[in-house]
Amino acid sequence: xxxxxxxxxxxxxxxxxxxxxxxxxxxWLLLTLFPIYWQFITAFKSTGETNLTVPTFWPREWHPENFxxxxxxxxxxxxxIDSFLIATGNTLASLFLGSLAGYAFARFPRQAxxxxxxxxxxxxxxxxxxxxLIPLFLLFDSLPWGTDSxxxxxxxxxxxxMPLATxxxxxxxxxxxxxxxxxxYLDGYTPARAFIKVTLPLVLPGMISVAMLxxxxxxxxYLFANLFVGTEVRTFTIVxxxxxxxxxxxxxxxxxxxxxxxxxxxxxxxxxxxxxxxxLSLGVVKG
Amino acid sequence: xxxxxxxQTEPQWFVNRKPGRSIIVARWVPVALVSAxxxxxxxxxxxxxxxxxxxxLQDTNMVRxxxxxxxxxxxxxxxxxxxxxxxxxxxxxxxxxLSFGACLQVLLGxxxxxxxxxxxxxxxxxTTLLILMVLPMMLPPSIVGVVWRFLLTPSNGAxxxxxxxxxxxxxxxxxxxxxxxxxxxxIADVWNWTxxxxxxxxxxxxxxxxxxxEAAQVDGADGxxxxxxxxxxxxxxxxxxxxxxxxxxxxxxxxxxxVMTSGGPAQSSELPAYIAFQRGIRSFEIGExxxxxxxxxIFSAVLITLFLKYIKKVLNAQGFA
Amino acid sequence: MAGLExxxxxxxxxxxxxxxxxxxxxEGEFFVVVGPSGAGKTTLLRLIAGLESAxxxxxxxxxxxxxxxxxxxxxxxxxxxxxxxxxxxxxFENIASPLRARGERDPSVRRRVTAIAExxxxxxxxxxxxxxxxxxxxxxxxxxxxxxxxxxVFLLDEPLSHLDARIRHDLRRQFHTLEALRKTATLYVTxxxxxxxxxxxxxxxxxxxxxxxxGSARDIxxxxxxxxxxxxxxxxxxxxxxxxxxxxxxxxxxxxxxxxDLSFPVAEQHARQLTAASTSAKREVSLAVRPQxxxxxxxxxxxVPGVAESFQAFGATGALxxxxxxxxxxxxxxxxxxxxxxxxxxxxxxxxxxxYFARDGGRNxxxxxxxxx
Numbered sequence: 001x002x003x004x005x006x007x008x009x010x011x012x013x014x015x016x017x018x019x020x021x022x023x024x025x026x027x028w029l030l031l032t033l034f035p036i037y038w039q040f041i042t043a044f045k046s047t048g049e050t051n052l053t054v055p056t057f058w059p060r061e062w063h064p065e066n067f068x069x070x071x072x073x074x075x076x077x078x079x080x081i082d083s084f085l086i087a088t089g090n091t092l093a094s095l096f097l098g099s100l101a102g103y104a105f106a107r108f109p110r111q112a113x114x115x116x117x118x119x120x121x122x123x124x125x126x127x128x129x130x131x132x133l134i135p136l137f138l139l140f141d142s143l144p145w146g147t148d149s150x151x152x153x154x155x156x157x158x159x160x161x162m163p164l165a166t167x168x169x170x171x172x173x174x175x176x177x178x179x180x181x182x183x184x185y186l187d188g189y190t191p192a193r194a195f196i197k198v199t200l201p202l203v204l205p206g207m208i209s210v211a212m213l214x215x216x217x218x219x220x221x222y223l224f225a226n227l228f229v230g231t232e233v234r235t236f237t238i239v240x241x242x243x244x245x246x247x248x249x250x251x252x253x254x255x256x257x258x259x260x261x262x263x264x265x266x267x268x269x270x271x272x273x274x275x276x277x278x279x280l281s282l283g284v285v286k287g
Numbered sequence: 288x289x290x291x292x293x294x295q296t297e298p299q300w301f302v303n304r305k306p307g308r309s310i311i312v313a314r315w316v317p318v319a320l321v322s323a324x325x326x327x328x329x330x331x332x333x334x335x336x337x338x339x340x341x342x343x344l345q346d347t348n349m350v351r352x353x354x355x356x357x358x359x360x361x362x363x364x365x366x367x368x369x370x371x372x373x374x375x376x377x378x379x380x381x382x383x384x385l386s387f388g389a390c391l392q393v394l395l396g397x398x399x400x401x402x403x404x405x406x407x408x409x410x411x412x413x414t415t416l417l418i419l420m421v422l423p424m425m426l427p428p429s430i431v432g433v434v435w436r437f438l439l440t441p442s443n444g445a446x447x448x449x450x451x452x453x454x455x456x457x458x459x460x461x462x463x464x465x466x467x468x469x470x471x472x473x474i475a476d477v478w479n480w481t482x483x484x485x486x487x488x489x490x491x492x493x494x495x496x497x498x499x500x501e502a503a504q505v506d507g508a509d510g511x512x513x514x515x516x517x518x519x520x521x522x523x524x525x526x527x528x529x530x531x532x533x534x535x536x537x538x539x540x541x542x543x544x545x546v547m548t549s550g551g552p553a554q555s556s557e558l559p560a561y562i563a564f565q566r567g568i569r570s571f572e573i574g575e576x577x578x579x580x581x582x583x584x585i586f587s588a589v590l591i592t593l594f595l596k597y598i599k600k601v602l603n604a605q606g607f608a
Numbered sequence: 609m610a611g612l613e614x615x616x617x618x619x620x621x622x623x624x625x626x627x628x629x630x631x632x633x634x635e636g637e638f639f640v641v642v643g644p645s646g647a648g649k650t651t652l653l654r655l656i657a658g659l660e661s662a663x664x665x666x667x668x669x670x671x672x673x674x675x676x677x678x679x680x681x682x683x684x685x686x687x688x689x690x691x692x693x694x695x696x697x698x699x700f701e702n703i704a705s706p707l708r709a710r711g712e713r714d715p716s717v718r719r720r721v722t723a724i725a726e727x728x729x730x731x732x733x734x735x736x737x738x739x740x741x742x743x744x745x746x747x748x749x750x751x752x753x754x755x756x757x758x759x760x761v762f763l764l765d766e767p768l769s770h771l772d773a774r775i776r777h778d779l780r781r782q783f784h785t786l787e788a789l790r791k792t793a794t795l796y797v798t799x800x801x802x803x804x805x806x807x808x809x810x811x812x813x814x815x816x817x818x819x820x821x822x823g824s825a826r827d828i829x830x831x832x833x834x835x836x837x838x839x840x841x842x843x844x845x846x847x848x849x850x851x852x853x854x855x856x857x858x859x860x861x862x863x864x865x866x867x868x869d870l871s872f873p874v875a876e877q878h879a880r881q882l883t884a885a886s887t888s889a890k891r892e893v894s895l896a897v898r899p900q901x902x903x904x905x906x907x908x909x910x911x912v913p914g915v916a917e918s919f920q921a922f923g924a925t926g927a928l929x930x931x932x933x934x935x936x937x938x939x940x941x942x943x944x945x946x947x948x949x950x951x952x953x954x955x956x957x958x959x960x961x962x963x964y965f966a967r968d969g970g971r972n973x974x975x976x977x978x979x980x981x
Contacts (some may be wrong), residue, residue: 014510025416028399035478038445039434055448097324099349108309111317117325119595124328126532126594128539128587130560131580132335134342134567138352139335157479159331162324182659183692186681188709188758194680197705201696220427221526222542227568237429241546254442258430263423269425276485301624304663312680313660 025201043067043256050251066256076257079239083261086150086235087218090157094214095207097158098165103195106173107181118170125163133227140228147228155236156224161214168213172206173199209275210269219265236261299465337585341578348572357574364578374579377557380469381537384558388473395477395483397526399520403485404492405510415419417489424482432546435475442491468548469556475543479538484529491525491601492518524601538587559583611635611793612656612761617665626652627817633761633793638783640798641965642840647814653763656795657686670760670864680709680826681904684752686763691746693738699749700725700734706757721787724752727786744775755788762794767769768803776803801841801864805829813837826847835894835970838963844899844927847937851895853882862895862962867933870912875960881974882964893973896963898969899927899940903956911954919947930955 042050044062068226070076101121112118129136136156140147176199184194200207225235239260243254290377297411304590308314343364368374378511399420425430438445462471493517503513510520519526541560550557550565557565560583565574612633619626625648633639641649654660655669658679666675674682685706693702700721701708707717714756725731733741738749749769768776780803783789783796788852804811805825810941812819813828821833838846850865853874860879863871872895874882882893905911914932921943928939929949930953939955947953964974 004455017510018406021406025399025402025406028395029416031420032423032478034445035434035438036422037770038438042437049546051443052441055443056444057445057448097327100320101324104317106314108317111314111327112311112321113318117321120597121324121328123591124332124596126535126587126591127332128535128560128583129565130539130541130581131584131587132332133564134573134576135338135582136331137568139331146474155327156331158327162327166324168966177690177692179688179690179692180694182657182679183686183688183694183753184709185311185659186657186684186703187753188680189705190678190680191316191722193709195523198694215427220425220429220430222427222546223564227564237427241429241433243433254433255437258427258433262430265425265427266422269422270418273414298624298627300618300664301620301627304620306619308661310661310676312678409977 028055031152039259042252044261045252047250047252063252064250067260069253070257070260075234076236077143079234080261082150082229082233083219083235084159086153086233087215089150089154089230090161090218091211091215093154094158094161094165095169095211097212098162099168099207101166101211102169102171103199105170107178112236121163122167123163125160125167129157129159129223133223134268137227148230148232150229150233152201152228153221153224153233154219156228157218157221161217164217165210165214168210169203171208172203175204178198180274207277209272212272214264323579339577339580339584340534342573345577345583347392347574349573350572358492359575364574365582368578368582369529373554373562374559377559377562380527381558382555383469384473384540385534385537387470388482389537392477392481393484393526393529393533396481396486396529397488397522399481399485400485400489401514403494404489417486421482421486423479424486426479428479428542429546431475431479432543435471435478439471439474446585460536463548463552465552465555468552472543472547472556475547476540479543480533484526484533487527487529487532490521491522495521522603524597528594528597528601531590532598534588538590541585555594561599611670612795613668615666615668616655617652617655617667618663619648619660620663624817626655629818631795631812631819632666633795635793636791638794638796638807638809640794640804640811641814641819641937642801642804642811643797643799643814645799645811647816649799649814650765652814653686653765653797656761656764657684658682681929682759684763685757685759686760687747687750687754687767689764689766689769691738691750691966693746693749693753695738698735698737699730699745701743701751702738702749703734703752703756704796707755720756721752724755727755728752728782732943744779744799746841747775747779755786757938759790760790760792762789762796763887764794764796766798767796768939769800771950780806802843805841813840815840831972831975833972833975834941835896835963835965835972838896838965838972842898842900843925844938844940846963847902848900848965849895849935851893851966852892853893862893862964864933864935864949866937870933870935871957872957874961874964875962877960878962878974892967894967894970896965897937898961898963899938901958901961902937903940904928904939904941905954905956911956914953914955916947916951916953917949919945921945961976 041057041059043066044057044064045056045066046061046063049056049060101112105118109115109118137147140152140156143152145151180198180202181191181194184198185191189197220237221235222237226238229235230238236257240254240258243250243257294301306545312565325531342357344359344361345357346360346363351357386462403413403416403420439459440446440464441447442466444462446462447456447459461467488563496606499517499521508516537558539560540558541564544556544558544561545564548556550561563576563583566572566579612631614631615631617626617629617631618624624971629652631652641652645647651660655662656669658674662675666673668674669682669684672712674684688848690862693699694705697705703724704717709721712720721734722731725734728743728751730745730748733745733749733827740748741749744857751767752766752820754764756844757759767786777916784807790942792807796807804891805828808825811825811828814820815836823830823906828837829841834839835848839848851862852865854861854863856873860874861871863869863875912932914930917929917931919929919941920927925945926941926943926945927946928947930937932955937955963972965971966973
C-alpha cells in the first residue's frame with residue numbers, strides 16, 4: 001500500500017477534528033470486536049455462569065475443556081469434516097474450471113466469447129439463489145447422488161465460486177506477461193506445457209489467494225446447506241444454530257463450537273491481506 | 288528481390304484477411320476451456336430460472352407437480368402475491384432494511400474507510416485496523432446469527448446488560464418481539480456487512496492518484512474541500528457499486544433472518560426472499576414461491592445490469608478490462 | 609538451399625503492414641533488417657516465429673514450409689526485445705529451457721548450458737535469478753537460451769537496443785564470432801543503422817510495407833535506391849537540396865536551387881548515368897550529399913565559401929551547420945573545433961560521392977551497377 005501525502009495542514013481546528021474522527025474509529029472498532037470478545041469469554045464459562053440473570057463480562061472460572069467437549073461428540077466432528085470436504089472439493093473444482101476459463105478469456109478473448117461472456121459469468125455470482133432453490137432441489141433429487149450429499153453442495157457452490165475464480169484468475173493471467181509464454185513456445189513447449197512451465201508458477205500466489213477466498217465462501221455457506229443436506233451430511237453451519245443438549249441451549253458449548261469453526265476463515269483472511277486491498281476487493285462480493 | 292512502395296488502395300489480401308486466426312492453438316481450444324463453466328452455469332442457473340418462470344404461471348404445488356397435474360393460470364400467482372398483506376408487509380420490511388441496513392452500511396463503511404485512510408499515519412497500524420474491521424464479513428453468517436441471538440437475549444443478554452450498565456435503558460429491551468425483531472436482524476447485519484463497503488471504498492481510495500492530492504495541497508485546499516472536491520467525485524462509481532452490491536444482497540438476504548427470527552414473531556420480520564424460501568421449501572406452494580422468485584429475479588437483474596455497467600467503468604479506469 | 613525464405617508474405621492490423629514481402633536468407637548468412645519503429649520489423653520476426661499467423665504468403669524454414677505450423681514445431685529461436693527471461697527460473701534453467709523441452713538428460717543439459725555460458729561469459733551467474741543480473745547479462749542469458757535451442761533459424765529482435773555503449777560493442781563483436789550464428793540463417797532486426805551496417809552480411813531497409821533495398825552494407829550506403837533509404841542510413845542526416853542539371857561547356861553542372869550561383873560539377877561516372885536516359889525529365893533533381901563527404905578546406909585551398917551557423921560536439925565527431933548562399937549543409941567534423949556563429953568557413957565537396965535522386969518519387973538516378981536490382 002502506498003499512501004498519498006494528502007494530510008491537510010495541521011493548522012486551525014484540524015487536530016480536534018482528527019481526534020474526534022479517531023474516537024469514532026475507536027468506538028466502531030470496539031463495537032466490531034465486542035461480539036467476538038463475548039463469544040470468546042462465553043466459550044470458557046461454565047454452563048451455570050452462562051445462565052446467570054446478570055451476565056458476567058469476565059469469566060469467574062475458565063473452562064477450556066468446553067472446547068474438548070465439542071470434539072468428543074462425534075456428530076460435531078463429522079460436521080466439521082463434512083464442511084471441510086465440501087469446501088475443499090468445491091475450491092478445487094472452482095479453481096480448476098475457473099483457471100482454464102480465466103486463461104482463455106485472458107489470452108484468447110475473442111475466441112473465448114469476448115468480454116460479454118466474461119461479464120455474464122461474473123453476473124452469476126450476484127444471482128439470488130433463493131430464486132432457483134426449488135428447481136435445483138428437484139434437479140438434484142433426481143440425480144443418483146441426491147440432495148443430501150457432499151457432492152450436491154460441491155456442485156451448487158460453483159454458482160458463486162466458479163464465477164469468482166474465473167474472473168480473478170482472468171485478471172491474474174492478464175498480469176502474467178504473454179511474451180514469456182511465447183518464449184516458451186519458441187523453446188519448443190506446446191501451449192499446455194508452456195502454461196505449466198511458465199504461466200502457472202507466475203500466477204501461483206494469486207491462485208492461492210483465490211483458493212482461500214473460494215474456500216472461505218464455501219465453508220461459510222448456509223442457505224443451500226440448510227435446504228439440501230441434513231441427514232447423511234451435515235455442515236457445521238446448519239449444526240451450530242440448532243446446537244442444543246436436550247431442551248437446554250448450552251451457550252458456552254455453542255460459542256466454543258463457533259469459535260472453532262470461525263478459526264479457518266479468520267486465519268485465511270489474515271493470510272489474504274496482501275491481496276485484500278488491490279484486486280480482491282471487487283471480488284469479495286457476497287456469495 | 289524488388290523494392291516496393293506503399294500502395295494507396297488497400298490490397299486484396301488485406302480486404303480478405305481473417306483476423307484472430309491463430310496457429311498457436313486450435314480454434315476449439317479456447318471454446319472448450321470456457322464451455323465447461325458455461326455449461327455448468329446453464330445447468331444450475333439458467334435451466335432453473337426458466338423452470339421458475341414457467342411455474343410462476345402455473346397453478347401448482349408439490350403434490351400437483353409430482354402428479355403432473357399443474358395447469359396454466361396466467362398471472363394469477365402474481366396477482367395473489369401482490370394482493371397479499373404478507374407480501375406488502377415484507378416489502379415494507381425490505382424498505383426499512385434497505386434504508387437502515389444497506390444504506391447505513393455503505394455510508395458508515397465509506398466514512399470509516401476514509402477516516403481510517405486519512406487519520407491513521409502508521410502503515411502497519413492501518414493495515415491491522417483494516418483487517419480487524421473487515422473481519423466480521425469473513426465469518427459464517429449462521430454463526431453471526433447465533434452470536435447475535437445470544438448477545439440480544441432479552442433476559443440476560445450482553446447487550447441489554449451493557450445498555451443497563453451504561454444507563455441508556457431502565458429495563459430490558461425485548462429484542463425479539465414484534466416490531467423489534469426486524470431491528471435486531473438489521474443490527475446484526477450492519478455489524479456483519481459494513482465491512483464490505485468499507486473494504487471497497489478503502490481500496491478505491493488507495494488507488495486514487497497521489498498527484499491529484501499533491502496538487503490540491505499546493506493550492507492550499509483544506510481537508511474538507513479536498514474530500515468534497517476530489518475524493519468523493521473520484522470515488523463516485525466505487526460508492527455506487529457498494530450501494531448496488533448491498534441492494535443485491537438485500538434481495539437474497541435470508542440467512543440471518545432464518546437463524547435469528549425465522550421471520551417472526553408472526554411474520555413480522557419477513558423479507559421477500561425469506562417468504563420465497565418459506566413458501567417454496569417449507570409449504571411447497573410452488574406457484575406462489577415462483578412468483579416471489581420471479582419478482583426478486585427481475586429486481587436483481589436490474590441491479591446486476593447496473594452493477595456491470597459501473598464495474599466496467601471502474602475496471603476500465605483501473606486498466607483491468 | 610535457403611535457410612529461411614518468405615514468399616509474398618502479408619500481414620495487416622488496422623492497415624496493411626507487410627505487403628507481399630519476399631525474403632531469402634542463406635544458411636550461415638547474417639541478414640539484418642533495418643528500419644524505423646512501426647515499419648513491421650518485429651511483426652516480420654513474429655510471423656516467421658509463428659507467433660502471428662500471416663494473412664497471405666508462405667514461409668519456409670530449411671526445405672520445409674512452416675506457414676501453418678505452430679511456433680513450438682518450427683525450430684526457430686528468437687530473442688525478444690524485452691528479453692522475456694522466465695523470472696521464476698535461474699539463468700541456468702532459462703538457458704536450459706529448450707533442452708528440457710526436448711527432454712534431454714541432465715548431464716547433457718549441464719554440459720551444453722555450461723559451454724554456452726562460458727562462450728557468453730556468464731558462467732558465474734548461472735544460479736542467479738534474472739532479476740539479480742544486469743541488463744547486459746540478461747541479454748546474454750536470452751541469447752544463450754536461443755543458442756541452446758540449436759535452431760534452423762535465429763530471430764533476433766533489437767538485441768542490443770537497451771544496452772549501454774560498452775556492452776553493445778562487446779556483444780556486437782560476439783555476434784561476429786559466435787560459431788552457431790555463423791552456421792545458421794540469422795535474421796536480425798534493428799532501428800540502428802550503425803548496428804545494421806557493422807553486422808549484416810546483407811542488409812534490408814524496411815519501409816512502406818516491404819523492403820526498400822536489399823544489399824551489402826557498402827552497396828546500401830553508397831548506392832541507395834532512393835532518397836528515403838539514403839535519409840535513413842548515415843551518421844547525421846544526409847543533406848538534400850533541389851538542384852538543376854545544366855550542361856556548361858561540355859561539363860554537366862548541378863546548380864543548387866535557392867543558393868545563388870552555387871553549382872557543382874557532376875562527376876563523370878554520374879554524368880554518364882544521368883545523360884543515358886532522356887535529359888529533359890532528368891533536369892530537375894534532388895542532390896544529396898552526406899555530411900562526411902564535405903570537408904573543411906584550409907584558407908588557401910580554395911573551396912566553397914560559407915558561413916558557420918552552429919556547431920555541436922558529440923564525443924568522437926562534431927556536427928557543423930554551414931550556409932552557402934541560401935542552402936544549409938550539415939558537415940561532419942572532428943569534435944575539437946571551435947566555431948562561432950557567423951564565422952566564415954570554406955568547404956570542400958567530394959563530388960564523386962554525390963547522389964542524384966528524382967524529385968518525384970526519390971529514385972536514385974545515377975545508381976551504379978553494383979546493386980542487385
